[in-house]
Amino acid sequence: xxxxxxxxxxxxxxxxxxxxxxxxxxxxxxxxxxxxxxxxxxxxxxxxxxxxxxxxxxxxxxxxxxxxxxxxxxxxxxxxxxxxxxxxxxxxxxxxxxxxxxxxxxxxxxxxxxxxxxxxxxxxxxxxxxxxxxxxxxxxxxxxxxxxxxxxxxxxxxxxxxxxxxxxxxxxxxxxxxxxxxxxxxxxxxxxxxxxxxxxxxxxxxxxxxxxxxxxxxxxxxxxxxxxxxxxxxxxxxxxxxxxxxxxxxxxxxxxxxxxxxxxxxxxxxxxxxxxxxxxxxxxxxxxxxxxxxxxxxxxxxxxxxxxxxxxxxxxxxxxxxxxxxxxxxxxxxxxxxxxxxxxxxxxxxxxxxxxxxxxxxxxxxxxxxxxxxxxxxxxxxxxxxxxxxxxxxxxxxxxxxxxxxxxxxxxxxxxxxxxxxxxxxxxxxxxxxxxxxxxxxxxxxxxxxxxxxxxxxxxxxxxxxxxxxxxxxxxxxxxxxxxxxxxxxxxxxxxxxxxxx
Amino acid sequence: xxxxxxxxxxxxxxxxxxxxxxxxxxxxxxxxxxxxxxxxxxxxxxxxxxxxxxxxxxxxxxxxxxxxxxxxxxxxxxxxxxxxxxxxxxxxxxxxxxxxxxxxxxxxxxxxxxxxxxxxxxxxxxxxxxxxxxxxxxxxxxxxxxxxxxxxxxxxxxxxxxxxxxxxxxxxxxxxxxxxxxxxxxxxxxxxxxxxxxxxxxxxxxxxxxxxxxxxxxxxxxxxxxxxxxxxxxxxxxxxxxxxxxxxxxxxxxxxxxxxxxxxxxxxxxxxxxxxxxxxxxxxxxxxxxxxxxxxxxxx
Numbered sequence: 001x002x003x004x005x006x007x008x009x010x011x012x013x014x015x016x017x018x019x020x021x022x023x024x025x026x027x028x029x030x031x032x033x034x035x036x037x038x039x040x041x042x043x044x045x046x047x048x049x050x051x052x053x054x055x056x057x058x059x060x061x062x063x064x065x066x067x068x069x070x071x072x073x074x075x076x077x078x079x080x081x082x083x084x085x086x087x088x089x090x091x092x093x094x095x096x097x098x099x100x101x102x103x104x105x106x107x108x109x110x111x112x113x114x115x116x117x118x119x120x121x122x123x124x125x126x127x128x129x130x131x132x133x134x135x136x137x138x139x140x141x142x143x144x145x146x147x148x149x150x151x152x153x154x155x156x157x158x159x160x161x162x163x164x165x166x167x168x169x170x171x172x173x174x175x176x177x178x179x180x181x182x183x184x185x186x187x188x189x190x191x192x193x194x195x196x197x198x199x200x201x202x203x204x205x206x207x208x209x210x211x212x213x214x215x216x217x218x219x220x221x222x223x224x225x226x227x228x229x230x231x232x233x234x235x236x237x238x239x240x241x242x243x244x245x246x247x248x249x250x251x252x253x254x255x256x257x258x259x260x261x262x263x264x265x266x267x268x269x270x271x272x273x274x275x276x277x278x279x280x281x282x283x284x285x286x287x288x289x290x291x292x293x294x295x296x297x298x299x300x301x302x303x304x305x306x307x308x309x310x311x312x313x314x315x316x317x318x319x320x321x322x323x324x325x326x327x328x329x330x331x332x333x334x335x336x337x338x339x340x341x342x343x344x345x346x347x348x349x350x351x352x353x354x355x356x357x358x359x360x361x362x363x364x365x366x367x368x369x370x371x372x373x374x375x376x377x378x379x380x381x382x383x384x385x386x387x388x389x390x391x392x393x394x395x396x397x398x399x400x401x402x403x404x405x406x407x408x409x410x411x412x413x414x415x416x417x418x419x420x421x422x423x424x425x426x427x428x429x430x431x432x433x434x435x436x437x438x439x440x441x442x443x444x445x446x447x448x449x450x451x452x453x454x455x456x457x458x459x460x461x462x463x464x465x466x467x468x469x470x471x472x473x474x475x476x477x478x479x480x481x482x483x484x485x486x487x488x489x490x491x492x493x494x495x496x497x498x499x500x501x502x
Numbered sequence: 503x504x505x506x507x508x509x510x511x512x513x514x515x516x517x518x519x520x521x522x523x524x525x526x527x528x529x530x531x532x533x534x535x536x537x538x539x540x541x542x543x544x545x546x547x548x549x550x551x552x553x554x555x556x557x558x559x560x561x562x563x564x565x566x567x568x569x570x571x572x573x574x575x576x577x578x579x580x581x582x583x584x585x586x587x588x589x590x591x592x593x594x595x596x597x598x599x600x601x602x603x604x605x606x607x608x609x610x611x612x613x614x615x616x617x618x619x620x621x622x623x624x625x626x627x628x629x630x631x632x633x634x635x636x637x638x639x640x641x642x643x644x645x646x647x648x649x650x651x652x653x654x655x656x657x658x659x660x661x662x663x664x665x666x667x668x669x670x671x672x673x674x675x676x677x678x679x680x681x682x683x684x685x686x687x688x689x690x691x692x693x694x695x696x697x698x699x700x701x702x703x704x705x706x707x708x709x710x711x712x713x714x715x716x717x718x719x720x721x722x723x724x725x726x727x728x729x730x731x732x733x734x735x736x737x738x739x740x741x742x743x744x745x746x747x748x749x750x751x752x753x754x755x756x757x758x759x760x761x762x763x764x765x766x767x768x769x770x771x772x773x774x775x776x777x778x779x780x781x782x783x784x785x786x787x788x789x790x791x792x793x794x795x796x797x798x799x800x801x802x
Contacts, residue, residue: 143620146620302769306714306721306724309638309713310512313637317508330621334715341641
């Protein structure tokens, strides 16, 4: 009798212990999973995840995520990709968790990747014990317009290689191929990159180039991390990712900006005549219609049209008080310049590049130009006001350039372009750190797909856990022109990392 | 009324520039019997010289303009000496093909040495504010371009019709061998034609560039196409016709752009221009202002 009772007690106690263990666990799986980049909800037990100090997303991120936003209308403080350069590398735009650059090596063996997109032969292309190979396609052909060259774009990884020995002991080797701002030459550039066996192909700015290269990447099984592009045609694409808002998203926010600040005014649109730009216009018009914006004129212009007189006259004749210039910085600069020559001074809504503001000079202040961007503002030497939340990043950027590329023109036409390229490279660096010493392409995709954090102050929240896991950018920066302390006319943020303005 | 006025203004402004390019085309054609497909790009190359002098050397616009015209003339003379002179017995089509080679060469040089496709800013020669006509502000540069086109047209017409040298130029295109037999120095005639044609191209490029604001490789070749259309419409043998043809093409483009403002057809203006060319070639192939006769006594 006594033995039977003891046995029953042992069984009951064992059952109770098991039940207790099941209910408590080490932590809530979904918190750790989200922070460390897992998406399937399983509990994590990898030393890498624990060692990098990943924490639930609401505690992650750099020192001043909230301070980075200034607008009171934002629904969220999510972040854009830190990538997206004017003519260079893509929105890699991610980073490690709370830390912004100090990895802790794992103390046990690698965990198999959950993604199985690449086979064993493909998984380690471009990454070896001592090197990571990156290759980017970009519109180098327009570099001179921004007073930048290829060597100006490589500074971040030059600094990391020199000062930190690379990423997990691997030196980063990055090359750039000229896509000539054309889809066909972008594919040629991608092919040239492929011959270098890169770990990842980076896609620079180009609404028209990226869809073409995205298709190519799918056929060629190339991991592709790209700048903003339309989501049209991306359905089912497994190899392409972007940490930046889509073309549609950009159009949507421009629409919200128009509705929020210029409701009641007649609006005109000068847009690029391209099926890859049109989705932004569709999104804009949807918002416009919902908020009663009166679009009085709309003109489609060919790329590099040059003479916009007739388009400007159309806006002027129809009395447009606000004009949305849905074109690249070079064209936008000419459009505004030619409008000024016609003594036509609407409020312009543009992509905000210092090239435009500095070229126009005082004309960019009367009235102020207004812009929406997937990157943040930069004005050399200005660390105050809306620049203060990410002044640390600005200073690091300027320090690196002073040391490794003192000839770079940070004050001039391309300073902001170099800064946004630098933030993209830094974010990519942080993401590769998170991938760990045994990083492979599949593991890198694991990192991206579960990514939901703000990598650094100069970047906005990146969240790949929304949508299909291939798009991580949802927030943008709203900017206006201003006179910088050095006298030049640059851009500054008025609303940082916002998803909505209404 | 405002629409009509604006169309007229736009047509005249762009027509003046097309007329300048057409003058260069007709001059070379009248003097050599060949079409110079590099006519526009010679102008672009001259513009890069102007940009370099103005922007990089910091010199005033006029210095850049002199450089542009000088470089263009040298280019024309060099091409004539190196290529055209050796083709005096060749067909005119062969010479035209050679000019395509010059066009491609210039594009490559501009892309390689002047910063790729990056636009280079070009300033106005006259920075004063313009005159407003029917809601369009016409800059002093544009007015000057129109006046210049007319003046150049008249000047060359007088030269070719009223001077022995000019008559020799006209005769050389008809029969280079016979011209030499009567003592006309063919080399001098040929050099003049190619040099003058290049200079006119540079002038045209100089005066349109400030309106657009920048120069890129291939920039003036696009204008050359409109200039060629103007030359065909006005008559490839007629210098006054070239100017008139320029105005016609300018008006056609402006009218089409205004009438079909909401059209989804891309570049409907170019379509209209080509339709005009087709109509002229079918109905009046000698052009609107045909030259009288085709012999040495033909009017320019």
